[in-house]
Amino acid sequence: MAKLTVKDVELTGKKVLVRVDFNVPLKDGVITNDNRITAALPTINYILEQGGRAILFSHLGRVKEAADKAGKSLAPVAKALSEKLGKAVVFTGTTRGAELEAAIDALKDGEILLVENTRFEDIDGKKESKNDPELGKYWASLGDGIFVNDAFGTAHRAHASNVGISANVDKAVAGFLLENEIAYIQEAVEAPVRPFVAILGGSKVSDKIGVIENLLSKADKVIIGGGMTYTFLKAQGIEIGDSLVEADKLDIAKELLAKADGKLILPVDSKEANAFAGYTEIKDTDGDAIDPGFLGLDIGPKSIAKFDAELTGAKTVVWNGPMGVFENPDFQAGTIGVMDSIVKQPGVKSIIGGGDSAAAAINLGYAEKFSWISTGGGASMELLEGKVLPGLASLTEK
Ligand SMILES: Nc1ncnc2c1ncn2[C@@H]1O[C@H](COP(=O)(O)OP(=O)(O)OP(=O)(O)O)[C@@H](O)[C@H]1O
Numbered sequence: 001m002a003k004l005t006v007k008d009v010e011l012t013g014k015k016v017l018v019r020v021d022f023n024v025p026l027k028d029g030v031i032t033n034d035n036r037i038t039a040a041l042p043t044i045n046y047i048l049e050q051g052g053r054a055i056l057f058s059h060l061g062r063v064k065e066a067a068d069k070a071g072k073s074l075a076p077v078a079k080a081l082s083e084k085l086g087k088a089v090v091f092t093g094t095t096r097g098a099e100l101e102a103a104i105d106a107l108k109d110g111e112i113l114l115v116e117n118t119r120f121e122d123i124d125g126k127k128e129s130k131n132d133p134e135l136g137k138y139w140a141s142l143g144d145g146i147f148v149n150d151a152f153g154t155a156h157r158a159h160a161s162n163v164g165i166s167a168n169v170d171k172a173v174a175g176f177l178l179e180n181e182i183a184y185i186q187e188a189v190e191a192p193v194r195p196f197v198a199i200l201g202g203s204k205v206s207d208k209i210g211v212i213e214n215l216l217s218k219a220d221k222v223i224i225g226g227g228m229t230y231t232f233l234k235a236q237g238i239e240i241g242d243s244l245v246e247a248d249k250l251d252i253a254k255e256l257l258a259k260a261d262g263k264l265i266l267p268v269d270s271k272e273a274n275a276f277a278g279y280t281e282i283k284d285t286d287g288d289a290i291d292p293g294f295l296g297l298d299i300g301p302k303s304i305a306k307f308d309a310e311l312t313g314a315k316t317v318v319w320n321g322p323m324g325v326f327e328n329p330d331f332q333a334g335t336i337g338v339m340d341s342i343v344k345q346p347g348v349k350s351i352i353g354g355g356d357s358a359a360a361a362i363n364l365g366y367a368e369k370f371s372w373i374s375t376g377g378g379a380s381m382e383l384l385e386g387k388v389l390p391g392l393a394s395l396t397e398k
């Protein structure tokens, strides 16, 4: 990678500022998925082993006003991190001020501190999210001139705690997670071993227009599944019953189909039900059309077989978005079928783009079978779209 990495800087005895993405799901104060914490451990451990004093920053959720702070403290994350590291994590519950500064000054080599949720600074004028120059400068002043950005999940944001700190230090470098995420996803898209097949699902076309466009120009095939299928079908005049549709995206869907020149591969059947929840009938459609009064909630068996054939021999596969309502076991078969088809290809480099697809792979027991599962939802999407990520662009060139 063209940017300096954590291996390129001297860390011993230094107060090292580190941006991680600990924006983890919490339910009643309990972390329900700690992947993002686990994924940051190699960088944190490396800094501590080198004798650095690690000062960690992360956001958690979105905070607009004081009331939004409830349940968004990083205190449970500090506890979970301490357990994973097997050492104390200093946590003052503040984002600035004398108490935080004293705790940082008291750190010894190999010790670690977690700053409170950076978005608590959003209450008073969106200082974090609007990259207030004073805030980035202040946070940068807490360290010794080195900033390690390992927050891939936040790399598509230009906030004070990533680009703001980068702008005010001697060296802003990538951590191992950020480096790996970029290497896997960017290389898959920009320099893929072919055949390169992209699979896009999830609920909405509107979220993925840029991704579809970019991947149509880079991949050999782009397979479409999930809720967005039905906007593409309706755009061709096919009956879709009560399925999810974005009426204002029908023209774009038509344009994409025309531009794709046969590269865009759509399901040929669906699993349909007579309601999204509380349905009394489920069946497979005969062809691509959905029956009146029904909605398509998964791809059907013929589509699973078709996608399996399309994936045969693939050497690079990028997958983003489930093939159906995978949270419900009645509509998981398409997502499972596609995962089976991906992971059985010999020598395939298989990458999951993050968000719901990552959750599906992990919850359905496929995590170990993929080459890479991204910790970024929006960030991985923007990378697949070919966009420049500010969190990466702001790092120091090699
Ligand atoms: N046919 C369908 N009808 C309605 N909803 C669907 C359908 N297929 C999939 N979904 C829903 O789409 C959601 C996932 O869509 P989303 O666009 O958020 O996916 P993603 O790209 O993996 O997520 P993220 O954007 O968080 O990375 C799931 O909750 C799933 O139930």
Ligand SMILES: O=C(O)[C@H](O)COP(=O)(O)O
Pocket (backbone or CB within 6 Å): 021, 023, 061, 062, 153, 154, 157, 376, 377, 378, 379
């Ligand atoms: O979960 C994410 O996608 C990242 O942590 C970024 O969070 P945000 O969408 O609230 O900026």
